[in-house]
Amino acid sequence: MMKGSIINIACQFLKLGLQFLYFTIAAKLLGADKFGLWASISALCNILSPLIIMGIGPCIIKVHASDRNYSLFRSYYYLGAILLFIGSLILTPVASLLYNTDYQTVLFVLLAELFVFRQVELLSQMYLAKGNKFAFSLFPVAFIIFKLSVVFVADYYKFSTDFIYMNFIASLVFIIPVMLWEELRSIKGMMKIQFLSAIKMMREAIYFSLATTAKTVYTDSDKVILGTVNNLRDVANYNIAYKLISLVFVPVSAVLSIQAPTLYHLGSLENKSELKRKIAQLIVICVSMSVFIGLGIVLFLPIIIRFFGHEYADAKSMVYLLLPAPIIMSIHYVFADGITAMGFQKLRAYMSIITAIVNAVLGLIFIPIYGVAGAVGVTLFSESLLLILFSSVYRSKLKKKNDEY
Secondary structure (H helix, E strand, O other), X not given: OOHHHHHHHHHHHHHHHHHHHHHHHHHHHHHHHHHHHHHHHXXXXXXXXXXXXXXXXXXXXXXXXXXXXXOOHHHHHHHHHHHHHHHXXXXXXXXXXXXXXXHHHHHHHHHXXXXXXHHHHHHHHHHHHOOOHHHHHHHHHHHHHHHHHHHHHHHHOOOOOOHHXXXXXXXXXXXHHHHHHHHHHHHHOOOOOOHHHHHHOHHHHHHHHHHHHHHHHHHHHHHHHHHHHOOHHHHHHHHHHHHHHHHHHHHHHHHHHHHHHHHHHHHHOOOOHHHHHHHHHHHHHXXXXXXXXHHHHHHHHHHHHHHHOHHHOOHHHHHHXXXXXXXXXXXXXXXXXXXXXXXXXXXXXXXXXXXXXXXXXXXXXXXXXXXXXXXXXXXXXXXXXXXXXXXHHHHHHHHHHHHHO
C-alpha cells in the first residue's frame, strides 16, 4: 500500500469521526424534525451539485494526471465558485416550496452545504491533481475542525443556539480567507483567468458530471423523497444510519481517490495486464476493509446510537438493513474506475444514469408506500444492478483491448 493511501485513509477516518461528532451536535441542537430537514436539503445538494459544477473536479484529476499543466486552475476554480453561488440562489425558492419552510433557513443550508462545502471538495481535487496528496487529505479535515470549533464556542458562550445559522457562518468564515489566499497565489504565479479555455474542457467534464449526478441520485434521492412524502423524523434516523454505514466505505473511497492517477496511467498503456492486476488487487483490499469495518460498526452500534439520543433509536435497525450496501459498492466502484481508466467514461456515465433513473422511479413508487423499508430495498437493488453492469462491461472491454493488443 502506498504511503499516500495510508495517510489519506487516516485522514478520511479522522474526518468521519469529526463529522459524527458534528452530526451528533447537530442532532441534539436541532431535534429530530429540524435535523431531518437539514439532512434532506443536504441530500438535495449532493444530487444537484455535480450538475451545477459540471464535473470540473474529477476531470481536472484525469486531464492533469499526465500533462501537469496547471495554468487553467484559477479559471477552473472561479468557474466552479460562480456556478455554485448561482445554483444556491436558484435552488433557494425551489427547496423552500418543496419542504414548506422559510427562505432564510433554506438559503443558509444551501450556501453552507452547496456553495462552500463543494468549493472545499473542488480545492481538494485540485491539490490532488497537482500531486499534493497531503493537502488533498488534510484540507477537508481542517474545514470540519474549524466548523466544530466555531459551533463549540458559539454554543458554550451562548452567542447562538441556532445550529443552521452557526454552520452557515462557520462555513463562510473558513472559505473566504482560503479564496483570498488562492487568489494571491494565482496572481503571484501569473495564472490568468481563461474562462473560454476552461469551458472547452466541459465537453469531457460533462460525462464526469452525469456519472456523479447519477451516483448521488441513487445514494441520496431516497432521503429527498422521504423528506417530502414522509415525516422528517424518519429522514433524521435514516440519515444517521446512512452516515454510520458510510464509515464502511471510507477506506475504499480513500484508496480509490489516491489510486486514480495510477489507474488512468495503466489504462492508457496498450498492454492492459498491469491494469487487470491492479483492479484485482484493489477489489481484494477494498472488500477486506469493508467487511472489517462493518463488523466493527455492528459491535459498537448500541453505544454509538446512545450518543445521538432517544429520538434516533430507530437508526439502529436501519443500519443492520443497510450493511450489505457498502460491500457491494466496494466492488462495483473498483470496476467502474477500471472502465474510466480504459477511456470509457461515457459508457460508465450511461450505465450510472440508467441505474439512477431506475432508482428514482422505484423510489417514487415504493418509498411513499413502505417508507424507510422501501428506501433500503431500492438502495440495495440499485447497488446490485450497478455491480452487474460495471463488472460485465469492465470484463468485456478489457478482453477486447487485450485482443487488439
